[in-house]
Amino acid sequence: MRRKLIAIIAMLAAGMMLFASGPQEAPAAGDGPIELKFWSLFTGGDGEFFDAMIEEFNSSQDEIHMTNDMVKFDDYYTKLTTALAAGTAPDVIVLHQARLINYVPSGVLLPLDGYVSEEMLADFQAAPLEACRMDGSLYAIPFDVHPIVMYTNRALLEAAGITELPKTAEEYSAAAKAVKEATGQWGSLIDNTTGTYKAYTLTRLFVSLVNQQGGSMLTDDLSAAAFNNEYGYNALVWLQALVNDGVNPNELDYDAAMNMFKLGEGAFYFNGVWATGTLEQTEGLDFVASPLPAFMGESAAWTDSHTFAIPVQKNQDPVKVEAAISFIDWMTGHAYLWAKAGNIPTRNSVLEGEEFHALPYRADYAAAVSSVVANPPTAAWGEIYETLSDLLEAAVTKDADPQAALDGMESTVNEIISRY
Amino acid sequence: MIPGNRDIRDGILFSLPFMVVFALFMVYPLVFGFYISFFRWNILGTPAFLGLQNYADLFRDEKFWSSLWHTVQFVLMTTPVLLVMGFLMALLVTGKSPLKGLMETVFFVPYIFSMTVVATLWAWIMQKDFGILNHIIRMLGGEGVSWLTSESNAMWSISIATYWWTAGFNMVLFTAGIKQISKEVFESATVDGANALQKVLHITIPLVKPTTILCLILQVIASFNVFGQVYVMTGGGPAGSTRVLIQYIYETGFSYFRMGYSAAMSYILFAIIMAISVIQYAVLGRRND
Numbered sequence: 156m157r158r159k160l161i162a163i164i165a166m167l168a169a170g171m172m173l174f175a176s177g178p179q180e181a182p183a184a185g186d187g188p189i190e191l192k193f194w195s196l197f198t199g200g201d202g203e204f205f206d207a208m209i210e211e212f213n214s215s216q217d218e219i220h221m222t223n224d225m226v227k228f229d230d231y232y233t234k235l236t237t238a239l240a241a242g243t244a245p246d247v248i249v250l251h252q253a254r255l256i257n258y259v260p261s262g263v264l265l266p267l268d269g270y271v272s273e274e275m276l277a278d279f280q281a282a283p284l285e286a287c288r289m290d291g292s293l294y295a296i297p298f299d300v301h302p303i304v305m306y307t308n309r310a311l312l313e314a315a316g317i318t319e320l321p322k323t324a325e326e327y328s329a330a331a332k333a334v335k336e337a338t339g340q341w342g343s344l345i346d347n348t349t350g351t352y353k354a355y356t357l358t359r360l361f362v363s364l365v366n367q368q369g370g371s372m373l374t375d376d377l378s379a380a381a382f383n384n385e386y387g388y389n390a391l392v393w394l395q396a397l398v399n400d401g402v403n404p405n406e407l408d409y410d411a412a413m414n415m416f417k418l419g420e421g422a423f424y425f426n427g428v429w430a431t432g433t434l435e436q437t438e439g440l441d442f443v444a445s446p447l448p449a450f451m452g453e454s455a456a457w458t459d460s461h462t463f464a465i466p467v468q469k470n471q472d473p474v475k476v477e478a479a480i481s482f483i484d485w486m487t488g489h490a491y492l493w494a495k496a497g498n499i500p501t502r503n504s505v506l507e508g509e510e511f512h513a514l515p516y517r518a519d520y521a522a523a524v525s526s527v528v529a530n531p532p533t534a535a536w537g538e539i540y541e542t543l544s545d546l547l548e549a550a551v552t553k554d555a556d557p558q559a560a561l562d563g564m565e566s567t568v569n570e571i572i573s574r575y
Numbered sequence: 576m577i578p579g580n581r582d583i584r585d586g587i588l589f590s591l592p593f594m595v596v597f598a599l600f601m602v603y604p605l606v607f608g609f610y611i612s613f614f615r616w617n618i619l620g621t622p623a624f625l626g627l628q629n630y631a632d633l634f635r636d637e638k639f640w641s642s643l644w645h646t647v648q649f650v651l652m653t654t655p656v657l658l659v660m661g662f663l664m665a666l667l668v669t670g671k672s673p674l675k676g677l678m679e680t681v682f683f684v685p686y687i688f689s690m691t692v693v694a695t696l697w698a699w700i701m702q703k704d705f706g707i708l709n710h711i712i713r714m715l716g717g718e719g720v721s722w723l724t725s726e727s728n729a730m731w732s733i734s735i736a737t738y739w740w741t742a743g744f745n746m747v748l749f750t751a752g753i754k755q756i757s758k759e760v761f762e763s764a765t766v767d768g769a770n771a772l773q774k775v776l777h778i779t780i781p782l783v784k785p786t787t788i789l790c791l792i793l794q795v796i797a798s799f800n801v802f803g804q805v806y807v808m809t810g811g812g813p814a815g816s817t818r819v820l821i822q823y824i825y826e827t828g829f830s831y832f833r834m835g836y837s838a839a840m841s842y843i844l845f846a847i848i849m850a851i852s853v854i855q856y857a858v859l860g861r862r863n864d
Binding site for chain 2: 233236348354406411541549552553574
């Protein structure tokens with residue numbers, strides 16, 4: 156009994172300390188900097204670069220103080236959506252461009268046209284900025300573009316006597332085989348199995364390859380799947396062949412693929428540009444990052460983009476909106492810091508700046524941004540993307556009949572579209 | 576009745592704090608969930624009435640049936656094993672072993688860990704390329720096993736983690752059941768010359784039957800509600816082969832924001848669990864009285 160009593164008193168004391176420390180954090184309104192809240196979803200290798208930027212922003216001026224709450228990526232959109240519904244969202248949020256379509260029609264994001272100056276907008280690359288416009292209004296500001304790129308282990312390629320990066324699908328398969336034969340290491344590390352993440356790399360490559368041949372994932376009116384044809388067939392068969400030929404491991408998940416590439420156990424690896432910063436920090440790894448080769452015709456690469464948006468609040472404070480725009484202006488204008496993680500900046504002044512050019516690889520693959528594939532602007536795309544990852548995983552890891560697999564993918568996608 | 580007290584008024588007063596919380600966080604969501612299952616709703620927009628469309632869609636949705644089947648698989652894989660394990664553990668800790676205090680702790684400790692901790696731990700242990708389990712297998716000269724990334728193993732691997740995690744709970748229930756059996760029964764059996772096995776088979780097992788039924792019903796409900804371990808360990812993979820129904824409900828509701836459809840599935844799962852519990856209770860419980 157006495158022990159219980161002590162425990163209860165201890166808990167009460169701890170609780171009181173919690174409450175006591177609460178009010179000290181928020182200074183009285185009126186004086187001091189404008190307090191802004193931000194939610195970020197950067198928990199991977201890019202998280203530390205992002206936090207460093209926020210810190211630098213806060214110390215660069217004393218009018219605005221930004222507090223960053225990191226939310227686990229898996230839960231981010233769940234938390235954000237419920238907060239938007241409840242009207243308790245933070246002052247600035249980050250959204251993937253592909254997700255804008257899920258929020259804009261509900262009117263939860265503030266149209267930014269009246270707030271952002273023309274000269275600031277003129278500094279942005281046209282394509283990523285246009286992707287943030289819907290029905291003529293601007294709902295977000297692009298922070299980066301992050302297409303899928305190819306990472307190559309130079310040492311393994313040298314050991315196999317290969318001097319040039321592969322330019323076509325055939326060259327890639329041949330190089331991967333040569334590496335496997337010469338070194339005994341894997342030629343190709345395309346993750347194809349659900350682990351921490353689904354087999355997104357398969358979907359990203361599939362989307363890229365279909366577009367490289369001139370196809371697209373959905374019909375122009377976004378009402379049906381458009382990949383069940385020779386384009387989809389070629390892409391799927393190539394992905395399957397790498398596993399069947401024994402140059403790419405089967406049942407390989409995202410984390411394992413990344414780890415194996417870091418350990419030098421594979422020659423080629425595909426991931427979004429966000430992996431560059433992490434790979435650079437790996438000691439003893441001699442690699443090069445390059446735009447996704449035009450494996451099947453023209454250059455085209457799956458991409459997405461992180462964008463900043465301002466939620467509509469119950470009592471929108473214009474001062475906070477102005478401050479939020481200043482924050483966005485600073486972040487996008489200093490995006491060479493963000494490029495350290497690997498991401499590609501969106502403003503011309505940054506892309507042409509010295510700081511950005513001093514970083515390796517980025518300038519190379521930044522040029523490839525012109526050939527990125529935009530995500531289909533439909534609310535169903537999120538579910539299609541996730542579902543295709545499962546279906547491609549099954550098709551590749553179990554070596555399913557490619558035509559039957561494509562038929563199944565097509566009917567599933569059409570069914571998903573019909574439900575939105 | 577104590578003079579000055581009014582039972583009804585005091586009863587209401589004392590239960591009010593609980594009733595308010597219960598109504599707000601249990602009754603209201605239950606009713607609202609049922610209501611919204613007849614709508615198309617993405618949380619942010621206005622709900623659009625669909626009638627029974629969500630329920631009709633659900634019966635044609637292959638993913639719903641496969642997810643339900645995976646849940647049933649998990650129930651079948653875990654329930655019998657967890658009951659037997661719990662019972663055997665209870666026998667050990669109620670026996671005469673000098674280590675029984677230690678065993679009781681060892682068996683029960685995993686249960687106090689949170690699901691995330693247990694699932695993350697096992698996901699790393701069973702990782703195909705860097706996990707300690709495959710490391711040991713390779714040291715012994717074997718081939719690494721694809722514990723979580725192959726369709727034939729993944730659900731079993733999740734089940735193994737679940738055995739380790741939750742068997743201790745059933746042990747506690749069985750221990751309580753065994754301790755309730757009066758010593759005289761065992762003593763007279765000893766006098767009659769029954770050996771340990773005979774005592775377990777003919778005394779312990781029949782006399783803990785009420786506990787067994789309780790464990791069975793609780794375990795089936797718990798296993799039907801499986802989600803966390805699967806979500807953390809395999810994410811429903813490989814290729815959706817371990818996606819359980821709650822995970823599909825979660826994804827539909829909170830990743831794709833199709834709340835109405837998600838709610839409709841929840842109510843079907845509710846009906847299934849309810850039906851199974853009633854049947855279990857009716858079939859197993861009756862003979863006991």
